[in-house]
Amino acid sequence: MMESTKIFAAAICLDLAVCSALHYVAKFGLPPSLSPSGWQSLAQIWMLAGLRWALVRLFCVVLTKPGSKAVLHRCVTAICLLGPVYESGLLVLFEKHPEHWSGSLSSPGKTLIAATATAIASLFWEVNFPDSRGDACGMSNGTERKQRARALFMRVIRYSIPDALFLCGAFVFLAFAVICEMFIPFYTGKVIDILGSHYQPTSFVTAIFYMGLFSMGSSVGAGLRGGLFMCSLSRLNKRVRVMLFQALVKQEIGFFEVTKTGDLTSRLSTDTTLMSQSVAMNVNILLRSLINMVGVLVLMVSLSWKLTLVTFIEFPLIAISQKIYNNRYEKLSKEVQDSIAQANDTAGECVAGIRTVRSFNTERSEARRYDDRIMVTHDLKTRRDTVRAVYLLFSRLVTLAIQFLMLYYGRQLIKRGEMSTGNLVSFILYQENMGSNVMSVVYICGNMLNSVGAAAKVFEYLDREPQVSTQEELQPETLRGHVQFQDLTFSYPTRPDRPALKGFSLEMKPGHMTALVGASGGGKSTCVSLLERFYQPQEGEILLDGQPLHRYQHKYLHSMVAMVGQEPVLFSGSIRDNIAYGLTDCPPGEGAGSCPQGKRPRLHQQTGARVCFGTDVGERGSQLSGGQKQRIAIARALIRQPQVLILDEVTSSLDTESEHMIQQALASCPSQTLLVIAHRLKTVEKADQIVVIDQGQVLEQGTHQELMDKKGNYYKLRERLFSENNSSGSADHSKPPSQ
Structure with missing residues (x-):
């Protein structure tokens, strides 16, 4: 991993040097009469990008070992193609010609920013959509896991069919609440623009009315949505618990001898709750965040597509850090729950056998044993909370850095007259909303996998057939007892x-x-x-x-x-x-x-x-x-x-x-x-x-x-x-x- 990182950094430095040389040659080395324009410049930009890619790719191939990860080569390719794709988009969509034949992103600063953004995007892709071109066994196992997770989730959906009325109503109010919520920042910016320019009472009252109306609609919709989803969750949890308990008490005695009581109580309490959340809670948050993301993105682009591109740097960073944090935090949380269960078992054994403890004068030793269990839990909680603190610190720093960059660039757009102050305020509110939605989507995706894992444990017991069958029907009228x-x-x-x-x-x-x-x-x-x-x-x-x-x-x-x-x-x-x-x-x-x-x-x-x-x-x-x-x-x-x-x-x-x-x-x-x-x-x-x-x-x-x-x-x-x-x-x- 360290070797690949060093090679990637060296390749970026090489590409930066090449781009800088081309930039200065194009800007200062050639007379304006020799500088092509329009489609000719675009063709030269694509040709230079191909030469850069060949040079940097050859550099990586020479330094890397055979069979190295393809992510390095894909990232280098994306960096080399970013400039030509950007210039092509400007020319096709906005008829804006390249500044010169080396491209507008060839300056050292812009090249470094573009390379950083591309590297972050590539890392985001690799973390969330890892390379599937592995060995046949890995592909088979990954495919089987995905199919199994999908089947389990669909089975949970089928268990939720009796709550279809509650879920349909919840989805309707969810969409209503999200749509109302998206327009609140828009009218907030309108109010600021009205106050900052010539005050118009009618426009001000109208903006305030709509802002209050959408706020009221968002609150009512969110409340009804949450209530219906919670009712559905409670009903599903009750049904699953009863079904699981009925399945457990039908098992043979040998099953209870090899299965710990703590495992059974965990299935009945924790796992059934997680399984119920996969539909009523996780789907609720996931759909709300996705709908909100799409709507907010459209509004952000309508306010300023340039500023929207700047804020895109934040989303991959948030998604990557959130995914890494979720994996680590969930693992430590599971270890904490296991240690708590062990501590509870120790306390339960002592309380149940208190007469024996008192008879053999082992109160202090039992207290020390319980203290050891609690200390293990304390250490695990400390590690878990440290991971959370580091994640929060990193996310706050990223958010502050992006906000600073966004405010600086937004000020430049206001100076050029491409954006108003109210629109900038609305954009900032949308950007914060977008960041929280991205975090929610990444978190819920991980939590849904956890819920599916809990559902697998529950279904394992629901589907288990007792080894001692109780399905026979012989019942004679009289029995001698021989x-x-x-x-x-x-x-x-x-x-x-x-x-x-x-x-x-x-x-x-x-x-x-x-x-x-x-x-x-x-x-x-x-x-x-x-x-x-x-x-x-x-x-x-x-x-x-x-x-x-x-x-x-x-x-x-x-x-x-x-x-x-x-x-x-x-x-x-x-x-x-x-x-x-x-x-x-x-x-x-x-x-x-x-x-x-x-x-x-x-x-x-x-x-x-x-x-x-x-x-x-x-x-x-x-x-x-x-x-x-x-x-x-x-x-x-x-x-x-x-x-x-x-x-x-x-x-x-x-x-x-x-x-x-x-x-x-x-x-x-x-x-x-x-x-x-x-x-x-x-x-x-x-x-x-x-x-x-x-x-x-x-x-x-x-x-x-x-x-x-x-x-x-x-x-x-x-x-x-x-x-x-x-x-x-x-x-x-x-x-x-x-x-």
Whole structure:
């Protein structure tokens, strides 16, 4: 990059020297009788431009390496052609002949200004429209990205079709506001001209009236435009968020294990908002700026085309700096958002585990960890704000330089009588408006790409099909609850190389209680997860009444198969709402008390609960004890009258009386298939079938007495698997003899 810049500077110096020599020879070296005019001068200007181009191009070719960037050669070509094109335009459009055969732009000062302006314009072109003549892979990737961005944007447009009425009204008021806004500077200049010359009350009142009328129209149109666009944005954002949330909750459990919660909440909050802005906000600003730019440019040319050419130097500089600033600022802003999310995660972990933090006296270390996260965010914000400060300083300096140049040249035009003072004031106002519109267009173009990127992330989840399908329709009128695990092999998505079950087979009959026992990590909870269809086994299948489990309709299956976990999850609300959670035949807000008579849980009798149905459980049941939460979870399962009931260590937090009541409630359903995971001997020894699982395989199965008589794995591991008969008072014969 530095080498190309040095070569380009040397080429400009060479061209400047050549042009200066030709200028002085044409102006002072030749007598006026030998100086051609008209079309002859124009032909000589084109010929000299060709010679200059050949000389400078040869100079660049000699110094540059093979395969160097073509932008250098294109820029040199543009500089050499600027003079002839300018002179041709003056002659064709205004019949103004060249001053001499070297051209009016051949003086050192004008040549330097023309070269600088051309270089800026070339840089603007290369930044916004980079060279596409790269390798085939680069072209293919660039084309694919553009096509994908265009497809995503059109899809967002289709999502905005329900807001077509709002958007059409907004576009109408947008055009009305822009048209009114364009005439305000024009009449401002008129007022200044009236005040600066012979005062005419009628003309003054007329100019003031129109200026006020257009100001009022611009304000009303802008307000209505903004309101309608914001309504459209809000409606689209709501629809997309609801659709995304519905798509997320339909995904399989494995999806949530490999996807961070922060990513999902970011999609639901930040990305959906950015996606909604791509139409309602970005298109609004883009169209407003483009319409304004076109109108303002026409008015500027009508006031002074020469002054308009002078101001064109500013626009490429603004566009280039804005684009560079946008890329850098957006990157740093994303890093800031990521660091804020990490800091929030750290704070959330500490608050959620405050009891553990207090128990281990780690308050200071947690504070230091949070301080480290905040310091990273602070450093990134400092870098981001520094980039913004440098950009603002550069843009202000460019604006001041252009205004100084414009005022100086405008004064010269006023002296020559080609422009009035009022027109110069109007032109300055239009020029400021034009600069802000150019900045807005460049910024919005970058922001729209960012919005399209956010839309791609949202559509990625909207289009994702769950790996565990929920579209089947099998729902028989009666279900016996006969469950068969047939040669299952399964690995979790987060650990695909470590099988949780290997060739696992098991049969559970209706009216029987099956107890799964074994060391932690042996595969007991995996069996429960597969029976609940949280996952899909890689090999084998689960049959329910002889039919594959995946053929059952999702809602039907989970009304017939209920599970109570070791750590039950409650939602904020009352106990009544948590017990009736998900039941469609219980009116919302009334809960278990309004359920059909056959489905009332009889919480006091069945689960030992001694709390009011209207009691608020707090966030995740924080206002209740562990035993109360387990009783509510059991009641929530029993109220559904499932044919297959799964209990995963649910009596661990219950007292003896509550456990006895629950056992009586379970005994009242003799045809129910019951699967129990427990560490209490008193619970396990009553099972019709005890299955010992280790490393995803069945080691032994049978009744308690059968397994004790075999003196195998169940016999040897009993002391490790069960608590020491707490409150059970088991018979002494169940203890293994001392060795």
